[in-house]
Amino acid sequence: MPQLARRFRTLPPYPLTDVPAIKRDLKARGVDVIDLGTGDADLPPPPAAVDALRAAALDPGNSRYAFQMGLVEFREEIARWMGARFGVAVDPMKEVAPLIGSKEGIFHLPFAFLEPGDATIVPDPGYQAYVGGTVLAGGEPYIVPLRPENDFLVPLDSIPAEVARRARILYLNYPNNPTAAIAPREYLRDCVEWCRRNDVILAYDNAYSEIAFDGYRPPSILEIPGAREVAIEFHSLSKTYNMTGWRIGWAAGNAELVAALTRVKTFADTGLPFTIQHAGVAALRSHAAWVPGNVAIFQARRDAAVQALREAGFDVPSPCGTMYLWIPLPEGTASEPWARRLLLEQGVALLPGKSLGEGGEGFVRIALTCSEDRLRMAAERMARLLETSAV
Numbered sequence: 001m002p003q004l005a006r007r008f009r010t011l012p013p014y015p016l017t018d019v020p021a022i023k024r025d026l027k028a029r030g031v032d033v034i035d036l037g038t039g040d041a042d043l044p045p046p047p048a049a050v051d052a053l054r055a056a057a058l059d060p061g062n063s064r065y066a067f068q069m070g071l072v073e074f075r076e077e078i079a080r081w082m083g084a085r086f087g088v089a090v091d092p093m094k095e096v097a098p099l100i101g102s103k104e105g106i107f108h109l110p111f112a113f114l115e116p117g118d119a120t121i122v123p124d125p126g127y128q129a130y131v132g133g134t135v136l137a138g139g140e141p142y143i144v145p146l147r148p149e150n151d152f153l154v155p156l157d158s159i160p161a162e163v164a165r166r167a168r169i170l171y172l173n174y175p176n177n178p179t180a181a182i183a184p185r186e187y188l189r190d191c192v193e194w195c196r197r198n199d200v201i202l203a204y205d206n207a208y209s210e211i212a213f214d215g216y217r218p219p220s221i222l223e224i225p226g227a228r229e230v231a232i233e234f235h236s237l238s239k240t241y242n243m244t245g246w247r248i249g250w251a252a253g254n255a256e257l258v259a260a261l262t263r264v265k266t267f268a269d270t271g272l273p274f275t276i277q278h279a280g281v282a283a284l285r286s287h288a289a290w291v292p293g294n295v296a297i298f299q300a301r302r303d304a305a306v307q308a309l310r311e312a313g314f315d316v317p318s319p320c321g322t323m324y325l326w327i328p329l330p331e332g333t334a335s336e337p338w339a340r341r342l343l344l345e346q347g348v349a350l351l352p353g354k355s356l357g358e359g360g361e362g363f364v365r366i367a368l369t370c371s372e373d374r375l376r377m378a379a380e381r382m383a384r385l386l387e388t389s390a391v
Ligand SMILES: Cc1ncc(COP(=O)(O)O)c(C=O)c1O
Pocket: 039, 100, 101, 102, 103, 104, 127, 173, 176, 177, 205, 207, 235, 236, 237, 238, 244, 247, 248, 249
């Protein structure tokens, strides 16, 4: 077999490859595993989306290729939704691209813009598609640690001039996975200015824009003056509507960026299935009636988990967005061995911070993907491990 390409070999190692097998084995032995590892909600999608999918499947026309244009009604509904939610106007034909999940667009964007040696600026810890897309497109990720002392924001003034010169894309994601941090508007203004000054694309990952608590309403980057010149924003139906497995999202923003991404996609896929786009239209239309109830479930889970974890001895903040808690471990505790012991000894699966980049070391992430009672039970089990490791 030919050797693997150098860029393939420089991909970060895939962490935790044995965890699914360990979980299977524990369950087979009768262990009640509480799985808080993945941001994949246990809750159902909006009934209107399921009904629309069922109806769409009966129409043979929907079995044909959707191509990149897809369902015009879906594009129009996205534009209407962006207007209603953020007060931003996007042209449904030129400034919107339907995606097979937002990950797909995030991954493909660098293929349109990176020359060998070009850099992207990647927050660490962070969503691994930023690194994967950059490396496989031949670029170099410049890793910026997200630290509590910076409120988990990318400190733009720490980026050396030499990196800024060869940077083509800055990835930002707020509300943030995994730290659950949010970005103040002034900070977003600075980011847009920085990108304009340095001629860098701002790839704004807004997958968690709708999972926000206590009245907080995360903004779109397109609300920020000047953003339309440099920004493309990624949205997902995965988290907002509990539709992770349906693979549907969109990109919106600068028309040239959207067109370039669309052109890359014409070589990679033949469009998002019409059936799923019909379901997407129904999901977006159900927003006002359905989303607040779903978010209230996450907020109640957050409250239950934060309280139980604090009682268990963890110094965890109460975030105002995302479906995650980012939990600091006791000083000097390595996250991967701790998470492994937690799974093997206490039957709780969570994500060690290091699996999302070196900058995540010392933290673990739990996803609020089970009931309040199960979250309390998980916190008790975590406390037990804390007791046995504190000697
Ligand atoms: C920060 C972030 N961006 C994007 C995604 C991708 O979502 P999807 O491809 O399901 O739309 C995820 C999924 O976990 C995420 O956490």
